[in-house]
Every structure is written in structure tokens, then in C-alpha cells.
Amino acid sequence: MEENKLIQSCVSGDKSAQHLLYKKYSTLVFGICLRYAKNKMEAEDTMQEVFVKIYNHLKDYQSAGSFEGWVRRIAVNAAITSYRKSLKGRFQDEIDDRSEYASSLVEHHDVDYTMEELLSCVQALPDGYRTVFNLYAVEGFKHKEIAEMLQIDVNTSKSQFSRAKGHLQKALLEMSARKIPVVE
Amino acid sequence: MEELMNKVANDLKNFAPQAPAGMEERIQKAMAKKKSFWTFSWYTLNVYVVGFLGIGAIAWMLSMRTSKVDVAQVNAPQGNTEVSIQPAPEVKNVQNDAPSNSTTPSAKPAVEKGLSTVQVIPADMEALHEYSEVPPQVTVDVPPVAEVAESTEIQKMPEEIQVPKPKSEVVKAKGRTLKLTRLTGK
Numbered sequence: 001m002e003e004n005k006l007i008q009s010c011v012s013g014d015k016s017a018q019h020l021l022y023k024k025y026s027t028l029v030f031g032i033c034l035r036y037a038k039n040k041m042e043a044e045d046t047m048q049e050v051f052v053k054i055y056n057h058l059k060d061y062q063s064a065g066s067f068e069g070w071v072r073r074i075a076v077n078a079a080i081t082s083y084r085k086s087l088k089g090r091f092q093d094e095i096d097d098r099s100e101y102a103s104s105l106v107e108h109h110d111v112d113y114t115m116e117e118l119l120s121c122v123q124a125l126p127d128g129y130r131t132v133f134n135l136y137a138v139e140g141f142k143h144k145e146i147a148e149m150l151q152i153d154v155n156t157s158k159s160q161f162s163r164a165k166g167h168l169q170k171a172l173l174e175m176s177a178r179k180i181p182v183v184e
Numbered sequence: 185m186e187e188l189m190n191k192v193a194n195d196l197k198n199f200a201p202q203a204p205a206g207m208e209e210r211i212q213k214a215m216a217k218k219k220s221f222w223t224f225s226w227y228t229l230n231v232y233v234v235g236f237l238g239i240g241a242i243a244w245m246l247s248m249r250t251s252k253v254d255v256a257q258v259n260a261p262q263g264n265t266e267v268s269i270q271p272a273p274e275v276k277n278v279q280n281d282a283p284s285n286s287t288t289p290s291a292k293p294a295v296e297k298g299l300s301t302v303q304v305i306p307a308d309m310e311a312l313h314e315y316s317e318v319p320p321q322v323t324v325d326v327p328p329v330a331e332v333a334e335s336t337e338i339q340k341m342p343e344e345i346q347v348p349k350p351k352s353e354v355v356k357a358k359g360r361t362l363k364l365t366r367l368t369g370k
Binding site for chain 1: 185188189192193195196197199200201202203204207208210211212214215
């Protein structure tokens with residue numbers, strides 16, 4: 001079915017069209033949710049919110065941009081909203097003094113990892129680091145845009161990205177080091 | 185390091201895992217839940233019915249209450265004019281001998297039956313009982329009886345109390361229990 005027709009059918013409440021739409025975009029949405037979430041359960045909750053939003057706001061979609069981009073944007077916004085909610089009533093305890101260790105790491109080009117391992121490393125990052133890293137490195141936003149989205153300072157965004165990179169690299173290196181068999 | 189980060193970013197961007205089973209049903213359920221309150225269903229109908237019944241009951245209770253107050257207000261002037269003629273010294277007896285009448289809960293039902301403060305006046309309790317059996321002469325007036333204890337002021341200057349214009353005072357005394365007892369409490 002053509003995408004526009006599929007969207008129209010979904011707007012009119014056609015269940016089979018909604019099923020097709022879900023099948024087509026569920027993997028993309030779940031991938032985004034997993035990247036931003038702390039664990040799988042949180043990702044599932046965000047995914048549910050994303051699809052409810054998609055179905056409810058399909059009539060507002062204007063076919064100027066790509067539909068995939070629109071879906072992606074909704075997923076990212078939902079993840080940001082979830083992050084903001086998690087910040088409420090919680091102490092900011094993510095800042096540490098390891099900002100410089102990333103640059104002192106030795107260059108390793110042959111770091112090997114599976115997607116599950118990479119995901120677990122990303123999910124192990126503190127919430128703020130993970131969100132900024134995803135927005136900057138994966139989504140391609142600028143620090144100024146990220147600062148506006150998360151209502152933080154531009155420099156905070158920059159430093160959090162730098163720290164996130166350091167954490168991630170260290171975790172990946174440690175992981176690949178554990179894999180290398182010890183030769184006597 | 186930059187190469188590694190680029191690789192990581194690319195891998196994450198293209199990461200599209202299979203959604204967990206049962207997720208679609210969960211989403212459909214969430215959609216149905218969001219809709220359900222505003223679309224017709226027996227559940228929402230029940231909510232509306234219970235709501236309307238509750239509001240109706242409250243409105244009925246309020247209307248009953250206001251009508252009672254209206255009756256009391258209409259009858260108030262008659263009681264005042266009659267009682268104002270009574271001599272003041274008898275008030276002393278009421279205070280000394282039957283102070284509990286004003287405070288005990290039994291005093292209220294008596295009033296509801298149509299007895300005025302005049303019945304509380306007698307010196308001893310027997311007299312009070314006899315008096316209370318007499319059919320009501322004065323119409324119901326709740327506020328005066330409720331404040332019999334306030335008659336201490338009357339006791340201090342019983343003879344000197346002058347009620348020159350009872351009608352005008354009655355108008356002022358609406359809702360003010362102190363003035364009403366001064367008039368009706370003998």
C-alpha cells in the first residue's frame with residue numbers, strides 16, 4: 001500500500017492500516033526508544049507513548065517532509081519528555097571529575113562489539129550524558145539546539161557530550177579487552 | 185577515537201531491533217483507554233448517572249434547608265412581640281433553676297414541636313414540665329432558644345431593659361441570637 005493511502009486509512013480508523021503502519025515503523029521506533037531509555041521496560045513505555053501520539057496526530061501530518069522523519073521526530077521528542085520527567089524531583093548527580101580522561105586514552109581502532117554490547121554501554125551512561133550523546137552524535141543536532149531542547153546551557157551540552165564520549169569509549173575498550181584471550 | 189565514535193553513531197542510527205511481542209495490543213489498549221471517557225459507553229453513562237444523582241441529592245438537601253430558614257424568619261416577629269411584654273425578673277428564675285435546659289439536647293426537640301422560650305421560664309422543673317405540655321402559643325423560632333445561656337446580660341439589668349420599638353429591633357435582630365433572646369427570653 002502506498003504511504004499516503006496508508007496514512008489516510010489510519011486517520012479514518014482502519015485497524016488493518018494501523019497494523020501495517022506499526023509493522024513498518026515499530027523497529028525504527030523501538031530502536032530510538034532503546035537508545036534513549038535506561039532499560040527495555042522504559043523503552044517499551046516510551047514506544048507506547050510514541051505510537052499513541054502517531055495515531056492521534058496522523059491527521060496533522062503534512063506530506064511536505066518524509067513520514068519516517070516525522071515518526072523519528074515524534075520518538076525523539078517523546079524520549080526527551082521522558083528524560084525531563086525523570087529529572088523532576090531528582091538530584092543532579094551526574095557530574096563527576098572525569099572530564100579529561102577521555103583525551104588521555106590510547107587510540108584503539110579495532111574495537112569489536114556486538115549491537116547488544118553497544119546498547120548496554122549506551123544505556124549504562126548517566127541519563128543526561130546519554131540524551132546529549134544521542135541528540136548530538138546520532139540525531140545530528142547542534143549543541144545550541146540541544147541546549148534549547150533540554151533547557152540547559154550550551155556549555156553543559158558540550159561538556160556532557162565530551163564526558164559521554166569518554167565513558168562510552170572506556171566501556172567499549174574494557175569490553176573488547178575482556179574478549180582478547182591471554183597468550184602466555 | 186573519532187573513528188570509533190563515528191562507527192558507534194552509525195551503528196546506533198541504523199539500529200532497528202524487533203519490537204517485543206504484544207506491544208501492538210498494548211498500544212491499541214492504550215488508545216482505547218484514552219478514547220473511552222469521551223465516547224459513549226456503559227461505563228461513562230454510569231459515571232454520568234451517578235454524578236447527576238449526586239448533584240440532585242445535594243441540591244434537594246440545600247433547598248430543604250433554605251425553606252426551613254425561611255419559615256423561621258417569617259415566624260420570628262410574632263414571637264418577639266409577644267414575649268417582649270413579659271416581665272424581666274422571671275428570667276432570673278430560669279437561669280437559676282433550669283440552666284441545663286438550654287444546653288441539654290432535649291431542649292431542641294421541644295422547640296421543634298412548637299414551644300417558645302416562654303416554656304423555659306418557670307422556677308422549678310415541675311412547672312417546666314407542666315408548661316411544656318401546654319400547646320404552643322408562640323410560633324417556632326429556633327435561634328432564641330439556642331441562646332438562652334446568653335440571658336446573663338438580661339439578669340444584670342432586668343428592670344431597666346426597655347424595648348421601645350420591638351418592630352424595629354426585630355428587623356435588626358435577624359440572625360443575631362443575642363437580641364432575639366433579650367426579647368423572647370423574658
